[in-house]
Amino acid sequence: MAKRGYHHGNLGQALVDAALVLIEQKGPQGFTLSETAKAVGVTPAAVYRHFEGRDDLIAEAARQGYEIFADLMEYAYRKGQPSALASFSATGRAYLAFARKHPGHYVAMFESGISIRRTPDLESAASRAYGILERAAADLAEHIPEDRRPPAALFSSHIWAMSHGVVELFARNSPGTTSRFPPEDLLETGIGIYLRGLGLIPPD
Template sequence: MSKRGYHHGNLRQALVDAALSLIEEKGPQGFTLSEAAKVAGVTPAAVYRHFQGREDLIAEAARQGYEIFADLMEYAYEKGQPSALASFEATGRAYLAFARKYPGHYMAMFESGISVNTNPELARVAMRANGILERAAGDLTKHIPPEKRPPAAMFSAHIWAMSHGVVELYARGTPGARTPFPPEELLETGIGIYLRGLGLIAPDA
């Protein structure tokens, strides 16, 4: 793996980029700070000018991932407007698209064991991403009388879990997990079944 050059002032980002490439290659727990420093083209001691340790470095990679993720979710939500159903379905597809396009960020966010509460900024941006899906869920159910309306937080959590399961089992090549259906179709039909069960779309829709 070749060393990456850097200019004064962007060493921090060079180290994050190095970590992301190593995460894609070896997994979040499969590299050391020394390896990240080598890929970035600096000495291991230089890392500690910007990060307290490996967990801090991965947390920053996760934070940047959540920023990208939230932007994609926001874009998907807005693109589906003014249809609440289109916005909701689009946010689900955005989850799958993000996992495929940004595997290093995805793994830093969801497979590293780093808590979103590691630092306030990471927690803030993770809440922003979750809030977009929750908003889409709320839009879809706001016509239901309050006493019969499923909580938007629970509703969105169900879809998040479904999206995550499809990504982990079928979109990222989990050994032994095979299906004749594309991940996109699995997710779309799964969301459709869920929404029909809640009476949010017609049975023949």
């Protein structure tokens, strides 16, 4: 009687889930496919039926992360409606919330060195997430006189960079970086200063 092969309900996803734990624990370059296979209970050869290598596995983790991230951004954007200011601020805070709740995905997306152009599906998911913040910026920019109105892409990139900086320095327990203020307050006040500079909210 022939020996039956290993059967898994969804081995591809199980490998991604295991990789996310390893990424969080060891970083995107600190684990091997063999470790991932061992965590799931399959041979290393089984991994190659789903992924050509570690980078492909990380890219899939990043793609799934961007899908979750985009859904969270969309929810934040819609929750702030009909106020353009509330929607814009909410999408900034959503970045911080995502990084805290999904650290493995966050690292795969932003710290692995994997290009969002590695696969069409990864690029599409990333573009959807970026597009929501740009949409929120465009809505808010409508309240700025046209002769002083920055491009929505520039506007949203500033807030993206500010959110990313707060996450990297103060929300992920980075060595040697501490603040007396909660990350949420740092981000909120930073966005407030930026928006005051554009005349979108009155001075204190």
